[in-house]
Amino acid sequence: MSPGPTPKGQQRRAALLDAAERVLTSAGGSELTLRAVAEEAGVRLGHLQYYFPARADLLAALLDRVLTTSLERVTDLTDTARTANAEPDEESGLEPGPDPGPDTGLDTGLDAALDALLDGVLSDHDDPRLVRLFTEVWALAAHDEEAASAVRAFYDRYASHVASYVRDHAPGVSAADARHRAEVFVMLMEGSALFRSGITGRRSTDADARLRAVARALLGGEARP
Amino acid sequence: MSPGPTPKGQQRRAALLDAAERVLTSAGGSELTLRAVAEEAGVRLGHLQYYFPARADLLAALLDRVLTTSLERVTDLTDTARTANAEPDEESGLEPGPDPGPDTGLDTGLDAALDALLDGVLSDHDDPRLVRLFTEVWALAAHDEEAASAVRAFYDRYASHVASYVRDHAPGVSAADARHRAEVFVMLMEGSALFRSGITGRRSTDADARLRAVARALLGGEARP
DNA sequence: TGTACATCAGTGAACGCGCGTTCACTGATGTAC
DNA sequence: TGTACATCAGTGAACGCGCGTTCACTGATGTAC
Numbered sequence: 001m002s003p004g005p006t007p008k009g010q011q012r013r014a015a016l017l018d019a020a021e022r023v024l025t026s027a028g029g030s031e032l033t034l035r036a037v038a039e040e041a042g043v044r045l046g047h048l049q050y051y052f053p054a055r056a057d058l059l060a061a062l063l064d065r066v067l068t069t070s071l072e073r074v075t076d077l078t079d080t081a082r083t084a085n086a087e088p089d090e091e092s093g094l095e096p097g098p099d100p101g102p103d104t105g106l107d108t109g110l111d112a113a114l115d116a117l118l119d120g121v122l123s124d125h126d127d128p129r130l131v132r133l134f135t136e137v138w139a140l141a142a143h144d145e146e147a148a149s150a151v152r153a154f155y156d157r158y159a160s161h162v163a164s165y166v167r168d169h170a171p172g173v174s175a176a177d178a179r180h181r182a183e184v185f186v187m188l189m190e191g192s193a194l195f196r197s198g199i200t201g202r203r204s205t206d207a208d209a210r211l212r213a214v215a216r217a218l219l220g221g222e223a224r225p
Numbered sequence: 226m227s228p229g230p231t232p233k234g235q236q237r238r239a240a241l242l243d244a245a246e247r248v249l250t251s252a253g254g255s256e257l258t259l260r261a262v263a264e265e266a267g268v269r270l271g272h273l274q275y276y277f278p279a280r281a282d283l284l285a286a287l288l289d290r291v292l293t294t295s296l297e298r299v300t301d302l303t304d305t306a307r308t309a310n311a312e313p314d315e316e317s318g319l320e321p322g323p324d325p326g327p328d329t330g331l332d333t334g335l336d337a338a339l340d341a342l343l344d345g346v347l348s349d350h351d352d353p354r355l356v357r358l359f360t361e362v363w364a365l366a367a368h369d370e371e372a373a374s375a376v377r378a379f380y381d382r383y384a385s386h387v388a389s390y391v392r393d394h395a396p397g398v399s400a401a402d403a404r405h406r407a408e409v410f411v412m413l414m415e416g417s418a419l420f421r422s423g424i425t426g427r428r429s430t431d432a433d434a435r436l437r438a439v440a441r442a443l444l445g446g447e448a449r450p
Numbered sequence: 451t452g453t454a455c456a457t458c459a460g461t462g463a464a465c466g467c468g469c470g471t472t473c474a475c476t477g478a479t480g481t482a483c
Numbered sequence: 484t485g486t487a488c489a490t491c492a493g494t495g496a497a498c499g500c501g502c503g504t505t506c507a508c509t510g511a512t513g514t515a516c
Binding site: 008047051 | 461463
Binding site: 006008049053 | 505
């Protein structure tokens with residue numbers, strides 16, 4: 001990208017993107033002006049332009065960072081669940097996750113990893129700022145093919161990580177089926193994010209139980225759903 | 226709203242909202258300017274302002290129409306499914322008869338209504354314009370509490386209609402459970418819309434089968450998911 | 451170690467443009483008598 | 484049926500403002516010799 005990769009430059013750049021993210025999540029895309037970002041970051045307009053010559057550069061860098069960060073988070077969550085799952089007993093590494101779920105079905109010890117993964121995703125989505133960020137990302141991608149391409153690549157990788165988890169957890173599931181389960185899981189998570197964030201609804205702990213049950217059935221390899 | 230309810234006035238108003246909707250779905254919220262809408266509608270800027278004195282009035286009217294239209298569609302779909310379901314065998318009254326209870330089983334004739342409902346929702350979501358409209362609605366609601374309130378009311382009613390369907394179709398399901406199933410169904414549909422539209426993914430017929438299976442299990446009252 | 455110089459970091463003012471809004475205006479359509 | 488008048492429908496020009504962008508500039512920091 002534009003200015004050199006000196007430590008200070010990279011740090012400033014990140015701080016400017018932080019400011020842009022704050023403006024975007026608190027005020028929305030239409031108010032994401034260069035002047036607002038500069039003020040939020042405490043620098044002059046001209047200086048912001050030193051790092052991001054055009055507004056489009058700032059937007060592209062912000063989108064890239066949001067997707068990269070989110071994918072890292074997904075990778076962490078699925079990798080943790082996969083390794084925890086590979087050694088179900090006597091593992092000192094990670095938390096076993098909250099309660100095994102008092103649902104109609106029977107949870108085995110193996111499902112602790114699944115619940116930890118699910119808790120990770122859902123608790124991330126309890127942060128309205130993150131969800132707002134993604135509504136902006138979707139709106140951007142809906143009208144900008146370059147952005148859409150990056151967004152699709154992100155979700156493709158997201159689903160791949162989830163599919164890998166499914167295959168490890170439920171070896172009887174075919175690769176294709178694991179992929180489909182993962183895709184539906186991601187759809188469900190993105191849809192639920194809208195409702196958890198207060199944008200389209202309010203979080204409900206009761207519906208949460210049903211949501212979790214569906215997600216568990218999808219990722220756990222159960223035949224019926 | 227503002228100008229009188231004369232036939233011509235209402236017609237013009239609708240035509241102007243049509244134009245605004247086209248601009249919004251093709252160019253996005255940031256390019257939804259009064260001049261662009263006026264040009265799209267073939268009227269002068271001043272005339273557009275005659276119907277919508279401020280930009281905010283246009284936006285509010287557009288949001289209202291989108292939500293009203295979508296809710297009518299949902300009402301149609303669920304009512305059709307409910308009545309179709311209510312008369313499987315000469316029964317015109319309230320109770321749709323005993324649940325066939327196909328827990329692990331095959332589709333009975335009753336499930337035709339469910340599939341019609343599902344087909345209706347999914348085929349609507351195959352129109353990228355509609356989904357783009359909703360990404361804009363979500364982004365708007367994320368930063369405008371008044372819009373968010375209208376959007377939440379819409380989804381609340383949406384879920385209510387679906388819950389009514391579930392109760393009719395599967396009498397063994399409690400009111401609360403039906404509501405939770407409906408909410409998760411709506412989450413799943415909104416999430417899948419993003420992926421069907423090309424914004425976050427591409428439509429995949431294979432994943433579609435899994436998506437439908439999950440939706441059927443939710444709405445059909447199956448115990449497991 | 452000191453000096454010269456290039457690059458990096460940051461400032462400040464100005465630009466042209468498109469935006470939403472205002473407003474005075476004209477022509478068309480209805481309505482009362 | 485005709486006339487008067489109010490309201491509805493639509494025009495056109497101008498406004499002030501905030502926007503992204505440009506550009507010449509200054510000070511700080513590194514680097515070569």
